[in-house]
Amino acid sequence: MPKTSARLLALLSLLQARRDWPGALLAERLEVSPRTVRRDVDRLRELGYPVVAFKGPEGGYRLDAGASLPPLLFDDDQAVALTVALRTAAATGAGIGESAARALTTVRQVMPARLRHRVDALRITAVERTGVPPRPQADPRVLLALSSAVHAGEVLRFGYSPAYAPAAGDGGDAPPVRRVEPHRLVTWGGRWYLVAWDLDREDWRIFRADRIEPRTPTGPRFPPREVPGGDVAAFVAARFQGSEGPGAWPCRGEVILDAPAGEVAVHVRDGIVEEDGPGRCRVVLGAWSWAGLAADLGRFDVDIEVVGPAELRDAFARLARRYAAAASEAP
Known part of the structure; x- marks a missing residue:
């Protein structure tokens, strides 16, 4: 059986994870008897945590919210998760990078030394792409x-x-x-x-x-x-792909590449890659335009056989003419 202090922390963590906990399920998760759970709940109440019992077929407990709630405690995994979330908050686009840094400093100060050493070992940096203007942050x-x-x-x-609002003072509507x-x-x-x-x-x-x-x-x-x-996620993905239907690119084609499937698959986003003989693979891929799809497939720098449709073959022909003209231009 875990020590009382560790068991109380585990019990508090479980009570924070969901609204209602049947007493028998808490006892099973903590590997103790229902009587021990009742005693531990009483200890949490003595510490100021508003744990209330509810009636029902099984009966159980819930942790009520309120102004008198003491500072919440974190187990090791929660502390690591919180640290990762706060240190990467600047990359979410929510405009909370500075607030997240201050929150992490506050949380770190109340952590025991053991946890402080663990979270300090997490070296995480959100790297922005060079040469790309920073994304506007949402308020x-x-x-x-x-x-x-x-x-x-x-x-x-x-x-x-x-998208391109007039500068301040330009008198725009x-x-x-x-x-x-x-x-x-x-x-x-x-x-x-x-x-x-x-x-x-x-x-x-x-x-x-x-x-x-x-x-x-x-x-x-x-x-x-x-x-x-x-499905909201599928709907948003489809709109950004330029499609009215969920999960479908407006342009989708099939080719055979002179490259092993294993080398191609790691660079294909949401397409299909299949073996098609030694050193060859069949690729089905989508894009927002036929020219974009042809250019995307051309980046593999291997021989390409177009299976279809004709629009993709025409796009390769147009790009070939443009590339040939660009290569023939004098410096």
Whole structure:
């Protein structure tokens, strides 16, 4: 049986993980008797943690939230997870890098020496691509406002800046006000987006959160809708691929490459790679345009046989003419 202090920490960690815990299940997870669980719950209450019992077929416990809740304790795995999350927060595009760094400093100060040494050993740096302009950061207050509207199911009004907004003082028009039924807040490629039903355009739209200026108050509540296909992640991925259908590129072709499948597969995103004889493989891949697909396949720098369709073969021919013209130009 674990020592009492370690067992109390494990019990507290379990109570934080889900709302309701049957007493028998807690005893099983902690490998103790139900009577020991009851005694440990009483000890947590003496320390100020509002653990309440609930009745039912099994009966159990829950950790209530409240202003009197003492500082939460973390086991080793939770401390490591929290450190990783805070140190990589700057790469999420949520504009919370400085706040995350201060939070990590605060959390580290209250950790026991054993855990401090462990989290200090985590050397994590979010590296930005060189030569690429930094992505605009979404205002955390905007993200909270959007998330609140999604949770409440209330119509949201906001100003939406265009991709290339006029500089301050240029006298540009104020961004148009959009009215939407917010569905989900998602992150994609280091940016935050709002997936919503546009009431004026009567269609689904994806808005960049860093261009949104929420207006108050919010509108009336609305009955929830389902995104096409029912899967928000698949819907967003399809829209960024340029497709109206979930999970499908608008251009998809098949080729045979003179390269082993194992060497090609590690560089193919969401395509299909199959062996097609010694040193050859069959690749089915998609892209947002036929020229983009041909260029993507050409980067393998091996002989290519186009299986189909004809649009992909034509795209290779166009690129070949352009590349030949570029190669013949004088310096």
